[in-house]
Amino acid sequence: MTNRGFLRWREPATRVLSRLFPGDVLWYVDTAEPLFALTFDDGPHPATTPRLLDVLRRHGARATFFVVGERVRAHPELMERIIAEGHEVANHLMRDERSVLVPDEQFARDLAEVNRLLAPYGPVRWFRPGSGFYKPSMLRAAAGMKLRAVLGTLVAGHNGGPGDQAIAEGLRTSIRAGSIVVLHEGSDKRRGVAETTDELLTALSARGLSAVTVSTLAL
Structure with a gap:
């Protein structure tokens, strides 16, 4: 992370990374459609999620929320609102931690537990490891649960x-059709994510780009 709070991977660089770190991992989508996937990690949280949902609704945008199991349990009303407003939820494990440091057996249990917590909110297709690092064993465990x-x-x-x-x-100058954008919510200090999302969606709409869920982008 840079001191300005963001890390950029342009699509050519992402292609290189996908070869250096093999596995069934979605980094971007090749598409000519003017769409990008907007994703949020580490929610739901009362300080950030409601404001994000307000912004998304104003822009007619859709997003995928990679949610933490402990916070799903704590805030079912926010989960219900996410789904009611047309967004997608995905598995971000039980706690806000580095998944790659979790023993394999515990990782598999946590992944399965979050799937159970998310079952009332619809089918789950995706997971994102905490802090973005992964091992082949993690991908194998996820594949066994039909998660990518x-x-x-x-x-x-x-x-x-x-x-x-x-x-x-x-971010705005680097986002293009097929990009997958990762933002973070889930704590008081991240309240600014709502204003950033508003600013970003306004700028990208002027370029003809629309925010959609990962599932929509990957169709």
């Missing part, structure tokens, strides 16, 4: 500092 890993083309994390205000500007 999704990382992303561009990643940004708010930290509550002045650099948060530059995130939208830093």
Whole structure:
């Protein structure tokens, strides 16, 4: 992460990364349609999720929320609103932690537990490992549950500092058709993600790009 709060992977670089780190992982989608996938990690959370949903509704945008199991249990009303407003939920494991450091057996149990927690909200197709790192054993466990890993083309994390205000500007010029954008919510210090999303969607709409779920982009 840079001091401006974002990390850029342009599509050619992402293609290189996908070869360096093999496995069935979705980094971007080859498409001529003017669509990109907008994703949010680490929710739901009352300080961030409602404001994000308000922004998405105003723009007519759709997103995929990679949710944490502990927070799903704590905030079922937010989960219900995410689904009611046409968004998608995906598996981001039980806790906000580095999944690659979790023993394989525990990883598989946590992945399965979050799937059970998400079952009332519809089918789950995707997972994202905590902090974005993975091992082949993690992909095998996920495949056994019919889940595919999704990382992303561009990643940004708010930290509550002045650099948060530059995130939208830093991202918008790099997003193109087929990009998968990763933003982070789930804590008080990330409240600025709603304003960043608003700014980003306004700028990209002017370029003719629309935000959709990962499933829609991957059709």
